[in-house]
Every structure is written in C-alpha cells, then in structure tokens.
Amino acid sequence: MPPILYTFRRCPYAIRARMAIHVSEVSICSREVLLRDKPDAMLEVSPKGTVPVLVLKSGEVIDESLEIMRWALAQHDPKGLLHAADESLIRINDQQFKPLLDRYKYPGSYPNDAPMDAMKATHEILADWNDRIARGGFLLGSRESLSDLAIFPFVRQFAHVDRAAFAALELASLRSWLDGYLASASFASVMDKRPIWQPE
Numbered sequence: 659m660p661p662i663l664y665t666f667r668r669c670p671y672a673i674r675a676r677m678a679i680h681v682s683e684v685s686i687c688s689r690e691v692l693l694r695d696k697p698d699a700m701l702e703v704s705p706k707g708t709v710p711v712l713v714l715k716s717g718e719v720i721d722e723s724l725e726i727m728r729w730a731l732a733q734h735d736p737k738g739l740l741h742a743a744d745e746s747l748i749r750i751n752d753q754q755f756k757p758l759l760d761r762y763k764y765p766g767s768y769p770n771d772a773p774m775d776a777m778k779a780t781h782e783i784l785a786d787w788n789d790r791i792a793r794g795g796f797l798l799g800s801r802e803s804l805s806d807l808a809i810f811p812f813v814r815q816f817a818h819v820d821r822a823a824f825a826a827l828e829l830a831s832l833r834s835w836l837d838g839y840l841a842s843a844s845f846a847s848v849m850d851k852r853p854i855w856q857p858e
C-alpha cells in the first residue's frame with residue numbers, strides 16, 4: 659500500500675507537495691477532498707484539518723506541506739532540489755506573502771483593509787523575487803531549488819486574483835519563471851482533475 663496523500667487540487671500548499679512528490683517519482687495514492695466536507699479518515703489522522711496530509715505506510719502522518727516536500731525529495735531528488743539549505747524565502751512566503759495574498763484575494767474578509775495596500779505590500783516581496791530570478795534564473799541563484807518549487811504556487815495564486823494587474827507589474831523575470839512552471843509536464847500532471855475521494 660503506497661503512502662496516502664489527502665489533497666485539494668487548487669490549494670497552493672497541496673500543489674507544492676504534489677510537485678515535490680512528482681519530481682521525486684515516489685508513488686503515492688492521492689485522495690482529493692473537499693475543504694468544506696473533509697473526510698473523517700483524514701481528520702482522524704490530522705485533526706487540524708488542513709491539506710495536504712501524507713500518511714506513510716508506517717502510519718506516520720506528515721501534515722505540513724514543506725515537510726512533505728522534504729520527505730519526498732529525501733527519498734529521491736533527481737534534480738538536486740535539496741542542494742540549498744537556505745529556506746529564508748520560503749519563510750517569507752509562508753509568514754508574510756501568503757497572509758498578504760489572502761488580504762488581497764479576499765478583501766471582504768478584511769473590511770478595514772484597502773485591497774490595493776495588500777497588493778502594494780505583496781509587490782515589494784515579488785519585486786525582490788523578480789530581481790533574484792533576473793540575476794540567476796531561479797530564486798536562489800542559477801540552480802532550481804526547493805524554494806522555487808515551494809513558492810511558485812503562491813505566485814500563481816497571486817497572478818490569478820487579477821491577471822491584468824499582474825501582467826502590468828514590472829516583473830518580467832518572475833512572470834517567465836512562473837510561466838515555465840505552469841507550462842511544465844510536472845504541473846500538468848499534478849493539476850489533473852480527479853474525482854472527490856469517497857470512503858468505501
């Protein structure tokens with residue numbers, strides 16, 4: 659029985675976990691869930707109720723996307739994505755960029771915010787990432803790393819909030835880096851539409 663992954667197609671955390679699993683070529687059994695109706699089997703092993711959740715054959719549960727990425731790439735890392743130990747940009751993404759992105763994406767949930775303020779604040783982070791990519795091709799230099807794979811799904815989510823606004827930003831290097839991921843066979847494979855998992 660391969661490890662089981664509870665996942666939700668459009669969730670950026672789940673996308674990054676699926677990308678790492680895909681790159682690692684580790685076989686897993688994927689269970690697509692609805693966030694509004696999470697299966698009991700998932701909540702029993704991970705009561706915090708976020709996706710992705712990976713359940714290993716041993717019964718060990720990994721319910722943080724970054725740990726799932728590290729686990730998969732520790733099994734097999736054909737592109738050498740774990741070569742860079744620096745995870746500071748991933749921390750900026752998860753702790754600063756993602757909360758700002760939520761404010762920009764769901765302005766109704768933050769009635770005291772102006773959505774444009776959140777957009778401006780995200781833009782500063784995106785401009786730094788754009789400059790890094792302009793210099794080396796990837797976030798941490800000239801080699802793709804865990805940081806690229808962990809961050810691009812969140813840039814995708816930002817771009818989708820208002821495509822015209824994203825296209826108008828002076829972020830050409832970031833856009834072509836994102837487009838590279840969106841056009842990749844790995845991305846097409848992890849975004850395959852799957853039916854919602856039904857327990858037997």
Ligand SMILES: N[C@@H](CCC(=O)N[C@@H](CS)C(=O)NCC(=O)O)C(=O)O
Nearest residue numbers: 669670671693708709710722723724
């Ligand atoms: N820190 C977690 C965050 C995962 C997360 O927040 N996932 C969202 C979906 S994108 C979720 O499951 N939210 C719970 C819900 O919407 O009920 C991780 O990296 O895995």
